[in-house]
Amino acid sequence: MDTEKHVLKDFYVNMGPQHPSTHGVLRIVLKVDGEKVMSSETVLGYAHRGVEKMAESKTYIQMMPVMDRFDYVSSMLFEWAYVGCMEKALGITPPERAEYIRVIMAELNRIASHLLWAGAFLLDLGAFTPFLWLFDARERIMDMFEEVTGQRMTNNYFKIGGVADDLTPEFFKMLDEFLNMIRKRMADTETLIESIIFLERVKDIGFISKEDVINYSLTGPVARGSGVNYDLRKNEPYSIYTRFDFEIPLGEKGDCYDRYKVRMREVIQSVRIIEQAVSAIPEGPFAEKAPKIVKLPEGEYYFAVETSRGLLGVYLVSDGSANPYRFKLRDPAFSNLSILDTMLPGNKISDVVAILGSIDVVIPEIDR
Amino acid sequence: MNASYFNKVNIGIKTVIKGLALSISYLFKKPVTLQYPHEKKRIAQRYRGSIRLKRNEEGALKCIACGSCEKICPAGAIKMVTVTPEGSKKKQLSEFYVDLGLCIYCGLCVDTCPVDAIEHSIVYEVAERKKDGLILRLDNLGEKNV
Ligand code: SF4
Ligand code: SF4
Numbered sequence: 001m002d003t004e005k006h007v008l009k010d011f012y013v014n015m016g017p018q019h020p021s022t023h024g025v026l027r028i029v030l031k032v033d034g035e036k037v038m039s040s041e042t043v044l045g046y047a048h049r050g051v052e053k054m055a056e057s058k059t060y061i062q063m064m065p066v067m068d069r070f071d072y073v074s075s076m077l078f079e080w081a082y083v084g085c086m087e088k089a090l091g092i093t094p095p096e097r098a099e100y101i102r103v104i105m106a107e108l109n110r111i112a113s114h115l116l117w118a119g120a121f122l123l124d125l126g127a128f129t130p131f132l133w134l135f136d137a138r139e140r141i142m143d144m145f146e147e148v149t150g151q152r153m154t155n156n157y158f159k160i161g162g163v164a165d166d167l168t169p170e171f172f173k174m175l176d177e178f179l180n181m182i183r184k185r186m187a188d189t190e191t192l193i194e195s196i197i198f199l200e201r202v203k204d205i206g207f208i209s210k211e212d213v214i215n216y217s218l219t220g221p222v223a224r225g226s227g228v229n230y231d232l233r234k235n236e237p238y239s240i241y242t243r244f245d246f247e248i249p250l251g252e253k254g255d256c257y258d259r260y261k262v263r264m265r266e267v268i269q270s271v272r273i274i275e276q277a278v279s280a281i282p283e284g285p286f287a288e289k290a291p292k293i294v295k296l297p298e299g300e301y302y303f304a305v306e307t308s309r310g311l312l313g314v315y316l317v318s319d320g321s322a323n324p325y326r327f328k329l330r331d332p333a334f335s336n337l338s339i340l341d342t343m344l345p346g347n348k349i350s351d352v353v354a355i356l357g358s359i360d361v362v363i364p365e366i367d368r
Numbered sequence: 369m370n371a372s373y374f375n376k377v378n379i380g381i382k383t384v385i386k387g388l389a390l391s392i393s394y395l396f397k398k399p400v401t402l403q404y405p406h407e408k409k410r411i412a413q414r415y416r417g418s419i420r421l422k423r424n425e426e427g428a429l430k431c432i433a434c435g436s437c438e439k440i441c442p443a444g445a446i447k448m449v450t451v452t453p454e455g456s457k458k459k460q461l462s463e464f465y466v467d468l469g470l471c472i473y474c475g476l477c478v479d480t481c482p483v484d485a486i487e488h489s490i491v492y493e494v495a496e497r498k499k500d501g502l503i504l505r506l507d508n509l510g511e512k513n514v
Contacts, residue, residue, distance in 0.1 A: 058442060059440075061440065061476065062440065062442040062476070063442075064474070064476070065442055065472055065474035065476065066442065129387075129391050129394075133394070136400045139400070143412075146411075146412045146414075146415060147412045147414070148414070149414070150412065150414040150415055150416040150475065150488070151415070151416050151473065154472070154473075154474075156474050156475055156476075164475075164479075165414065188390060191386070191387070191390055192387045192390050192391065193387075194383075195379075195380065195383030195384065195386075195387060196376055196379045196380045196383060197380055197383070197384075200376075292480070
């Protein structure tokens with residue numbers, strides 16, 4: 001009998017665009033042999049909105065709310081990069097208090113983003129309890145954001161020259177409660193999770209070497225998981241980050257477990273920064289006077305911040321009019337995702353979920 | 369099936385028991401889930417809900433129909449019709465539309481208003497059966513904005 005005919009060759013599996021573990025409309029075409037991935041191709045563009053072109057027809061202020069809508073889980077960090085770029089162009093320095101408020105908000109947002117990531121990542125791997133625990137903690141951050149910024153996500157809180165409104169006494173009360181519970185919650189989660197069942201699934205898969213980190217220009221926890229010590233808050237400190245005492249957690253091997261661990265430890269470091277900022281925050285105005293109609297002087301401006309996913313740079317070219325001449329983002333998730341296709345071959349299909357999850361991508365940021 | 373396999377199973381069972389004990393301790397904590405339509409969340413005073421126009425003490429709209437909010441709205445959610453009555457130089461508002469289906473609740477219109485005539489209410493339940501119901505007009509700007 002001719003068995004040749006019955007052999008399946010080049011079997012393709014479409015993961016996404018509607019797959020629960022891609023957390024957004026990302027499509028990965030996997031060429032599989034049995035359960036093993038032979039090669040993969042990432043297909044982008046399902047959420048493409050042409051934002052960079054759109055920016056050219058919007059005023060500088062009108063772009064502010066749009067900044068929230070790239071990486072909606074750490075929106076204030078995106079606002080910071082954009083506002084910082086404009087402040088650099090206009091030569092405005094925000095007052096002390098505003099800088100402290102920004103740091104507190106940004107670190108809270110980083111924690112919120114990591115909590116969401118950890119919850120979803122563990123859920124993808126089949127652990128439901130930590131998802132609820134971590135989301136409870138994140139919910140408290142969202143409540144604090146609502147109290148101060150008026151919105152739970154897409155906050156539109158950073159303004160040129162400062163922030164939109166002052167912190168309230170109620171906020172400090174909530175923050176206190178949160179800081180009291182978060183360390184225990186993280187420790188509990190790690191005790192619950194780091195059983196052999198979890199470790200077997202994330203250890204020794206999805207390696208990224210130090211060379212690849214540099215070749216693919218990966219940043220954020222993905223790079224630090226491979227032991228590359230690069231964090232903008234330390235390497236090129238912006239705002240007032242030099243005043244705080246915190247560490248940059250690093251991984252050793254660069255596997256999924258290291259990246260998971262780096263993020264979990266970063267949460268604690270962010271908590272430390274917040275604690276220091278709250279005890280040192282000065283009284284004073286929360287915003288500098290800024291022009292109502294923003295026109296940047298002619299020229300090119302660049303400002304970068306460290307978001308929860310890595311280096312985010314905003315590049316603005318101004319021709320002196322009320323709209324940007326060119327608006328360009330260098331966003332972390334896009335670069336980080338680019339390594340996926342080289343990581344997947346050789347792994348099992350079930351590991352694809354863990355590897356993709358460990359990179360932590362947010363689709364609207366990639367498909368902008 | 370070798371010894372290390374059973375060893376791993378053994379460790380697995382032990383950690384599961386340890387985890388279970390931890391999760392059971394959470395059973396006795398206060399629930400954090402809200403039974404939404406029956407229980408409602410506390411809404412912050414600064415919450416950016418649906419848009420409404422402010423009135424002064426006499427009950428007249430504070431809006432001077434300058435059009436700044438219409439111009440700055442990034443979503444194009446605000447449309448207004450103005451009239452200039454005869455013998456007067458000032459423009460007056462004859463109709464004001466806010467399309468909540470377009471509004472992204474960014475707060476730019478509130479920030480930009482020179483006379484503080486527009487504000488966010490804390491109303492967040494704006495679901496409607498028809499798309500038309502999402503458009504607020506002068507006569508129902510108060511209705512949805514308790
Ligand atoms: S809140 Fe923003 S989107 Fe909504 S009407 Fe005002 S400016 Fe427009
Ligand atoms: S900005 Fe204020 S005063 Fe001007 S049209 Fe809008 S609501 Fe009226």
